[in-house]
Amino acid sequence: MPNGETRGAFVNVDPNELNDEAIRQELDRQIADISNEELDRMVGDGPARHPTNEHGWIRGTIIEQRGDDVFVDIGGKSEAFLPAGEFDAHDPPKPGQTLSFVMQGLDRESGLMRLSLREARLQADLESLKPGDVIEARVTGVNIGGLELHSGSLRAFMPKSQVELERVEDFTPYIGRRLECEVSEIDRKGKNIVVSRRKLLERARDAEREELKQSLAEGQVRRGVVRRLTDFGAFIDIGGVEGLLRVADMAWGRVGHPSNVLKPGEEVEVKILKIDREKDRISLGLKQLQPDPWDVVEGNYRPGDTVEGRVTRLMDFGAFVELSEGVEGLIPISELSWTQRVRHPRDVLKEGDGVRVSVLNVDVPKRRISLSLKALGEDPWKSVAERYAPDSIVSGAVTRLTDFGAFVQLEEGVEGLVHISEMSEKRIRSAADVVKVGDVVRVLIKSVDPEQRRISLSMKLAENPPKSEDGHAADKPAAASTRRRKPRKLKGGLDA
Known part of the structure; x- marks a missing residue:
């Protein structure tokens, strides 16, 4: 009372x-x-x-x-x-x-x-507020959901997610601090308000980011922090703005995955390659800060040179070989072997193999180097005309059957074709009616074209060789010319 x-x-x-x-x-x-x-x-x-x-x-x-x-x-x-x-x-x-x-x-x-004066002031403060207003409040406590604050006569609550831009684990250091925050919700009946500091921080960050964007230009070198890695590259924060560093721009050499070069949180220096202001995209480069190895390729690799390298990739059309960091050459599938019919490069090589190859061609503007594995071995077609004279009779194994005939291997790396019309005196519909793959047959050499790598053979003439002018059968060539040659192993480019 x-x-x-x-x-x-x-x-x-x-x-x-x-x-x-x-x-x-x-x-x-x-x-x-x-x-x-x-x-x-x-x-x-x-x-x-x-x-x-x-x-x-x-x-x-x-x-x-x-x-x-x-x-x-x-x-x-x-x-x-x-x-x-x-x-x-x-x-x-x-x-x-x-x-x-x-x-x-x-x-x-x-x-x-x-x-009550306090209640009047509380109501007056509530009446004067609206969502979006910015107030200053003092942190008085922490609960499971966030921060408890007071602003004058008002009680306020700030959810954990609205305190900082990044996740916060310990909120104890905030007690007693005065924070500038934005009103999100007003509960006039409960006389409480919900506030956010994150919204103010986001606006400030966006303003700084926009200011930074205006200062960026292609060709600039900036220092940044790796934020996250993906299969196709790395996102780099260059002072509030993120740019993409693609895998292809990380190193002059081949990069399997960005994690082989960078890790999250690492500081790196990058070059701005392109700015797309309409799409709000920035392309960055790391390798562009290093000398381009192709600048010295022309002086280091000349046609005819024998060089060593490592197989990096096998494709249907050939094998890529790394000659030095950032410099690769291609061995076309046709340049893998003189003697072996190669259906895929993996029949001869595997990734990681060390090889010795011959340089066929260098095209610096297109960044291409053509290589050859078989060029370091002997070409069996080089003297084939001397070994297989026309009208001589030899033996060989059937390697393939086609609609138009059968291919016969005379020696490793040298095949000839028996056309279907040269397989028998009788009319046949298919080469399979006469021979099968693996059969050893006697054939007569009809013609040899070393440039086109073609030898025309005949099975029926081997059984009935043409007569000489005196009416006798043509002499068989010397044994040295007709005996099957022993298969030779590939010597050239594979390292022991």
Whole structure:
């Protein structure tokens, strides 16, 4: 009960001891000395009505502070009061000061209206706020969901995800800090607000990023941090803006995966290759900061040179060989072997093999070097005309059957064709009617074309060789010319 004199005579009466008759008798005694005219006036006056504004607030003037209570004149016949603790320590109540208060009902003990300055200020602060406003708040605590804050008379909550741009594990260091934040939600009924610091940080970051973008230019060298790796490259943060460093631009040599060159968090120096402002893309290069190995290729590799390298890839059309870092050459499938029919490069090589090859051609503008493995071995077709004279009879193994005849291997790397019309005196529909793969047959050399690498053979003439001018069969060639040659192993380019 507020300090001051207690009014009325009921102070010595115990309400629990009164019944209706006792109350009536006590009332009669109390008003016995009051005239009828005064009673009528008192009834006509009724309870005092205090004017309030649209928010339900009432204006009042501070009278004085008595003990722990501050008394206020609100325009009625009686005083109103509120606890002195609702005033800020640095701004105590001053007699004659007019303020807005919220009425909280009559105090039962004193009969005076109880007021609240804190509630009025809280409502005023809430009314003045709207989502998007920026306020400053002090962190007062941490709970499982985020930070608890106070901004003036307002309580606020900041979810964990809205504190920083990056994930935060420990929020304890934030207690006591004053943070600038943006109002996200307002709960006027619960008198609480939800705020976000992340939104302000994002806007500041975006502004810095836009400013940085305007300062970027192609050809600049910037320092950055590797943010993340993908199969096709690495994303590099160059001061708030991310650019893409593709695998092909990481090194002059072949890179299997970005993780072979970079790791997340690593600082690197990169060159800006291209800026696409419409698509908001930046292409970066790492190898462009190193000398281009192709600048010295022409002086290091000349046609006819024998060089060593390592097989890096096998394709249907040939094998790629790394001659030095960033310099690769191609061995076409036709240049893998003189003697072996190669269906795929893996029939001869495997990735990682060390090889010795001959340089066939160098095209620096197109970054191409043609290589040959078989060029380091002896070409069996080089002297084939000397070994296989026309009308000589030899033996060979059938290697392939086609619609138009059969191919016969005379020696390793040298094949001839028996046309279907030269297989038998009889008419046949298919070469398979006469021979099968693996059969050893006698054939007559009809013609030899070393340039086209073609030898025409005949099985039927081998059985009935042409007559000489004296009417006798043509002599067979010397044994040295007709015997099957022993297969030779590939010597040239494979390292032991």
